[in-house]
Amino acid sequence: MPRGPPARGRYPGRVSDFPNEPPRQRLRVLAAMSGGVDSAVAAARAAEAGHDVTGVHLALSANPQSFRTGARGCCTVEDSRDAARAADVIGIPFYVWDLAERFREDVVDDFVAEYAAGRTPNPCLRCNEKIKFAALLDKALALGFDAVCTGHYAAVVTGPDGRRELHRSGDAAKDQSYVLGVLDERQLAHAMFPLGDTPATKDEIRAEAERRGLAVARKPDSHDICFIADGDTQGFLAKRLGAQEGPIVDESGAVVGTHTGAYGFTVGQRKGLRLGVPAADGKPRYVLDISPVRNTVTVGPAEALEVTALTAIRPRWCGTPPQGPAAYTAQLRAHGEDVPVTAELADGTLSVEFAEPVRGVAPGQAVVLYDGTRVVGSATIATTDRATASVRRTA
Known part of the structure; x- marks a missing residue:
């Protein structure tokens, strides 16, 4: 649209x-x-x-x-x-x-x-x-x-x-x-x-x-997060949450690196991983999952980031809630592109299915629905379904 x-x-x-x-x-x-x-x-x-x-x-x-x-x-x-x-x-x-x-x-x-x-x-x-x-x-x-x-x-x-x-x-x-x-x-x-x-x-x-x-x-535009003085999000979090060393693992569970706090990573991240073991195919690896309970960060290939559907909670509507299932477009980040979706609201939970898989979708982000240029509303992503795995990812 x-x-x-x-x-x-x-x-x-x-x-x-x-x-x-x-x-x-x-x-x-x-x-x-x-x-x-x-x-x-x-x-x-x-x-x-x-x-x-x-x-x-x-x-x-x-x-x-x-x-x-x-x-x-x-x-x-x-x-x-x-x-x-x-x-x-x-x-x-x-x-x-x-x-x-x-x-x-x-x-x-x-x-x-x-x-x-x-x-x-x-x-x-x-x-x-x-x-x-x-x-x-x-x-x-x-x-x-x-x-x-x-x-x-x-x-x-x-x-x-x-x-x-x-x-x-x-x-x-x-x-x-x-x-x-x-x-x-x-x-x-x-x-x-x-x-x-x-x-x-x-x-x-x-x-x-x-x-x-x-x-x-x-005057130049402001950018980044206004309350993080130097733009170092990981350093800002470390001062408040402290060092929490843990493993970085691949999809098989093999340890390929270490970190000082799983909170310093986000799904889809590529830079700053500092992995000690290169991928067998030599290709870059990305953050696929973050487990605060196990203090573990899981990494893997880009194609493993592909998401086919999500559920979102705490919806807020700019008008009439979705009557569905119905077709909309969705935006997943502040400067992201529109992607076609089918969305349905049931018992306060929003279910969204993508027409084509999308990458880098993380729990905690907002999904905002549009009908043409009109904003329908938003909700907070709770879980995602991956195209290459049967396991549902959730924070």
Whole structure:
């Protein structure tokens, strides 16, 4: 199914600044400003549309100096100052809200616990679910705001039935609908994504920021995990979980190497294995399975990674849940490709079958379902079925 940009006239409904309201109605909007160019332009667009906008920067670290400096993260002192300067140029009030404790509990601690259990989490999804559209949105509504505005690349469409729908961004390279697939209908009803209202590339957003006089126009994008200062995930986990030496084995059970913590690996990983025994065929080997109970990492050939089906738990729907079995496309990682699937929901568990085998699917990841460009919802992968083995892999 196509990933084309959402645009006015493409859907039965309309792309709007806010659901079920005349586009020109003045709303009280809380703009989450990270200190980057996207959130600054989003806040500026909301203000230009005539809304009563207040900017807020989320302080997510009790010690922001320990987080990244420069532009690599989104939780630095520099970011807070950049957000404040952007708000001043836009001409809106600006505040800093301390959500460090909530962020640590709901995102950082969850991240560590998931890896310790042999799963591969996505902290950006958890942050959107628990922080930006739970803690922040709840506080905003309690203070009388109508919506939370962010700089995500996604589009909100009001369908013919008046319900809100989440769609892909116009810029496929920057589309962030995958990490927003955790939003439910209530949260979508108070979400505003001005960058998704009209298709635009990142270069066009930067050019717009320059025209608006925003100093963040050329600020590099943040990347990697914001709370891991040097980008070393394995080192970050080791400091919190300690060294736990164990074997790396092949599919026959033969020991081919050692590790200092099974939590430092993820299914599909190739680099950093440091195997002492080469494969008989000389081909690269990949992580096939992680057992935290046995503290064992299993490696094997690339073809052994092929997955034909999965089950997923804790589903969250952006609208009506799947009525199935039915055909959809699925995305398995933030910048992954769409793959055709058949999905069915039964007793709170989502079953997904792939039209063709896919590789590198790990428990803990999110599977996000799409109907064309519309986000149906997401769930957390619990188990996978491999094409070359009868054993079901589970964390």
